[in-house]
Amino acid sequence: MIKIFHNPRCSKSRQGLAILEESGKDFEIVKYLEDxxxxxxxxxxxxxxGISPIDLVRKNESIWKEQYKDKELSDGELVKAMIAHPKLIERPIVISGKKAVIGRPPENIKTIL
Structure with missing residues (x-):
């Protein structure tokens, strides 16, 4: 089952969702800010x-700049920061089986469909 980690307020995430809808394949939407x-x-x-946790962080978010930017954080601490502040998670993320991509640009999603 294909899964998209989606933020409806993000234009790139909405574009990614549209690509999945156009594919005609079944998929699950995870609104990761709520879930x-x-x-x-x-x-x-x-x-x-296949990335490091820091590569999944949205570094332009104000919460990153205010609380984490100038700190030396371990991978575990970065994961905990993203769970505490899910806005920090890059989006959209699409998972299909054992493959996953970040939909930036949204066309990346087509590579795993």
Whole structure:
């Protein structure tokens, strides 16, 4: 099952959702600001993406700039920060089986459909 971690207020996330809808495939929408992933789930997503936790952080968010920007954080601390403040999680994320992509640009999503 394809899963999209979606923020309806984000234009890139809405574009990603439209790509999934156009694909005709079944998928699940996870509104991650309301249904925050667990620490294990977020670590699993990061592993599927093949990136470091810092690469999933939205560094232009005010909460990042105010609370975390100038700190040396471990990978575990970064994951905890994203769970505490899910706005920090880059979006959209689409998972299909053992593959995952960040939909920036949204066309990236087509690579795993």
């Amino acid at each position: 925050v992933p667990s620490e294990k789930e977020l670590k699993d997503i990061i592993a599927l993406l």
